[in-house]
Amino acid sequence: MARGRAHDEELRAQVMAALLAGEAVNVIARRYNLDKSIVSRIKSSISSEKLQQVATANEIAIDELIAKTLQAHLMLQLRIAEVASEPEYLRGQTATDLAKLLEVSQNHTIRLLEAASDAQEEEEEE
Numbered sequence: 001m002a003r004g005r006a007h008d009e010e011l012r013a014q015v016m017a018a019l020l021a022g023e024a025v026n027v028i029a030r031r032y033n034l035d036k037s038i039v040s041r042i043k044s045s046i047s048s049e050k051l052q053q054v055a056t057a058n059e060i061a062i063d064e065l066i067a068k069t070l071q072a073h074l075m076l077q078l079r080i081a082e083v084a085s086e087p088e089y090l091r092g093q094t095a096t097d098l099a100k101l102l103e104v105s106q107n108h109t110i111r112l113l114e115a116a117s118d119a120q121e122e123e124e125e126e
Contacts, residue, residue, distance in 0.1 A: 011032060012042060014032065015028055015032060015034070015042050016042060016046065018031070019039070019042065019043050019046060019051075020046070020050070020051075020054050021054070022054055025039045025040055025043060074112075077105075081105065084101055
């Protein structure tokens with residue numbers, strides 16, 4: 001883009017959308033081949049309240065993503081535990097493989113219990 005030339009409204013809207021999505025100035029500048037100062041000026045035209053709303057929304061989205069991922073992981077662990085507890089499966093495994101499976105399972109259980117305990121303590125502090 002030529003220096004000093006007004007940027008078209010479509011590009012400005014794309015930059016604003018990226019800023020409101022929480023993207024970093026340098027990432028946006030690189031993507032649209034703009035100087036960082038141009039992106040920063042566009043960012044300064046957005047109210048701080050609006051930027052804070054976006055930041056808060058992104059935090060909520062991350063929290064939701066973590067919760068969904070944890071839920072999927074727990075469901076997977078449950079299915080693995082169900083299969084691993086079937087007598088046919090157990091009989092087909094070596095003692096070494098069963099010991100490894102037990103160790104991994106116990107580690108996951110301990111980590112989950114620790115995480116649940118930490119989360120409960122945080123809730124009680126609030």
